[in-house]
Amino acid sequence: MHGLKTIMKKELADHLSSYRFLILFALIAMVSLVTAYMAGVNLSKELEGIAKPRHVFLMLFTSAGIRISLTQFVALFGPLVGLVLGFDSINRERNEGTLVQLLSQPIYRDAVINGKFLAGVAVIAVMMVSIVLMITGLGLLIVGVVPGLEELGRVALYLVISIIYVAFWLGVAMLFSILFRSMATSALAALAVWLFFSFFVPLGASAVANVLAPSTAEAAALVRRAQLERALSLISPMELYSHGTVAVIDPLRRTTRSLVQVGVLEQLSLTRFSGPLPLDQSLLVVLPYIITLVALTCVCFGVSYTAFMRQEIRSL
Amino acid sequence: MAAEAVIVTEGLTKVYNGQVAVDHLTFSVYEGEIFGFLGPNGAGKTTTLLMLLGLTEPTSGKATVVGIDPTREPVKVKRVVGYLPEHVGFYRDLNARQMLRYIAELNAIPAAEAEARIARALDIVGLAQEADKKIDAYSRGMRQRLGIAELLVKEPKVAFLDEPTIGLDPDATNRMVELIQQLSQERQMTILLSSHQLYQVQRICHRIGIMIRGRMVAQGPMERLAAEKFGIEGEQHTLEEIYMKYFQEA
Numbered sequence A: 001m002h003g004l005k006t007i008m009k010k011e012l013a014d015h016l017s018s019y020r021f022l023i024l025f026a027l028i029a030m031v032s033l034v035t036a037y038m039a040g041v042n043l044s045k046e047l048e049g050i051a052k053p054r055h056v057f058l059m060l061f062t063s064a065g066i067r068i069s070l071t072q073f074v075a076l077f078g079p080l081v082g083l084v085l086g087f088d089s090i091n092r093e094r095n096e097g098t099l100v101q102l103l104s105q106p107i108y109r110d111a112v113i114n115g116k117f118l119a120g121v122a123v124i125a126v127m128m129v130s131i132v133l134m135i136t137g138l139g140l141l142i143v144g145v146v147p148g149l150e151e152l153g154r155v156a157l158y159l160v161i162s163i164i165y166v167a168f169w170l171g172v173a174m175l176f177s178i179l180f181r182s183m184a185t186s187a188l189a190a191l192a193v194w195l196f197f198s199f200f201v202p203l204g205a206s207a208v209a210n211v212l213a214p215s216t217a218e219a220a221a222l223v224r225r226a227q228l229e230r231a232l233s234l235i236s237p238m239e240l241y242s243h244g245t246v247a248v249i250d251p252l253r254r255t256t257r258s259l260v261q262v263g264v265l266e267q268l269s270l271t272r273f274s275g276p277l278p279l280d281q282s283l284l285v286v287l288p289y290i291i292t293l294v295a296l297t298c299v300c301f302g303v304s305y306t307a308f309m310r311q312e313i314r315s316l
Numbered sequence B: 001m002a003a004e005a006v007i008v009t010e011g012l013t014k015v016y017n018g019q020v021a022v023d024h025l026t027f028s029v030y031e032g033e034i035f036g037f038l039g040p041n042g043a044g045k046t047t048t049l050l051m052l053l054g055l056t057e058p059t060s061g062k063a064t065v066v067g068i069d070p071t072r073e074p075v076k077v078k079r080v081v082g083y084l085p086e087h088v089g090f091y092r093d094l095n096a097r098q099m100l101r102y103i104a105e106l107n108a109i110p111a112a113e114a115e116a117r118i119a120r121a122l123d124i125v126g127l128a129q130e131a132d133k134k135i136d137a138y139s140r141g142m143r144q145r146l147g148i149a150e151l152l153v154k155e156p157k158v159a160f161l162d163e164p165t166i167g168l169d170p171d172a173t174n175r176m177v178e179l180i181q182q183l184s185q186e187r188q189m190t191i192l193l194s195s196h197q198l199y200q201v202q203r204i205c206h207r208i209g210i211m212i213r214g215r216m217v218a219q220g221p222m223e224r225l226a227a228e229k230f231g232i233e234g235e236q237h238t239l240e241e242i243y244m245k246y247f248q249e250a
Ligand SMILES: Nc1ncnc2c1ncn2[C@@H]1O[C@H](COP(=O)(O)OP(=O)(O)O)[C@@H](O)[C@H]1O
Pocket: A312, A314, B016, B017, B020, B021, B039, B040, B041, B042, B043, B044, B045, B046, B047, B048
């Protein structure tokens, strides 16, 4: 326990004082703020003259700013934060000989990876929370919306899921930093996995679905094809995350199925026919995705754990 | 010898993918002595030290350090053993003081006590002036001395020093040897040191063990090893002569 705390403290201090973290944070804060700002400006234009509907605050996160919404941005590029924080966490220490030094102190071996992982998660949490806070402030300024209690709850939930999602990628990066001695190799491997799941799987799912269930004029076939594509794309953590957050942050969604992109007014007019889901109902819709995401993170960490515990640690 | 055995091994063996690195090693180190582990590169010295620390699992055989089995209770062993690795690694972004603080914290030494020990240790190894410089800027000799400072902060009963003088210039080597002697005389540490540099071993070790290709071919005080090999008591032989004799026979 003692070792875990000490290592976590040091890792946290290392992260927060590193240029790597500062650059990453500046980059992400900049993009988020620009996206949210554009979304805010669009929103206040569209909402001019009509009574403020419910959940306007959440639209800061879900409506498209420049090209993509903030939630889409996190889904796509959030993993990079995890990868950058973790790709050299073990192999750097191994190469510089500090790992032997560390492990010859009276601490349990798992304290090293647990401490590093937890410190990484803490950094991710700090990053995400401060970005959401900045966006909230921006929303107040531009759109003049004050989030309600339920909206705050939804944002908090969204934050938790996002942190788990990025932590999953941190776990992937740490796994590679254990498996590969070279930092360049582990960075490349982590990047490859990210590209595969974030770009290849969604495209590949559509291609495979096309082959397995070719579209015909028949409605049933179309539905089958759509279902297959969806199931296949869920291999990707990004898709899991997108499905998992969409109903949380967007109360108008009753399912996690993707809708045709619609504008704010169309979205609002939909509410006439279907009221927003209460928070607990939304939670129910997305729970399976969240659980899967947590399970994936655990599996990834578990593999890292076993690999690290059995590894020869000498620096040759 | 009346002193108690601190390190005891019995048939300690390590096999790496079919290649024997340490071959049925049986030896003891007694309280307060400096035991010199002597052997060419690849003899299995580092592997033995790692097994005694619980950082590498033996393929077979037994070992105890201060009565503790390092394979079963590695953390307990590491509480009483200080280790200076062959390739000392430090966090480059820290300065000496921060590094020693981190070591103290990992050893659960209370902060006030740690500060006192750190100040004393830096003084002894002669790094007090450079304590606030980043370790990145340290020379090899300074790093090695910082490694000794770590041992002074940790104050272990037993110290494993793996090739403590390798890559040092003669001046730095002398300094290092003096520091090691100080650990032994002033702190009563039991020291197991490995080296392939014969001269230093001869200067400071009470007993030596000669290791060649994973096997310990001889152990004991130098005079006895000399007597065994050359058969004439009292005649002075350098360690080098003794060593070469064993090496040629192996
Ligand atoms: N991780 C490893 N995998 C395979 N062989 C190893 C490994 N580590 C050391 N060895 C082998 O074990 C032998 C002993 O190495 P070592 O203990 O480092 O010798 P020394 O410290 O005496 O120079 C060498 O032949 C080395 O090649």
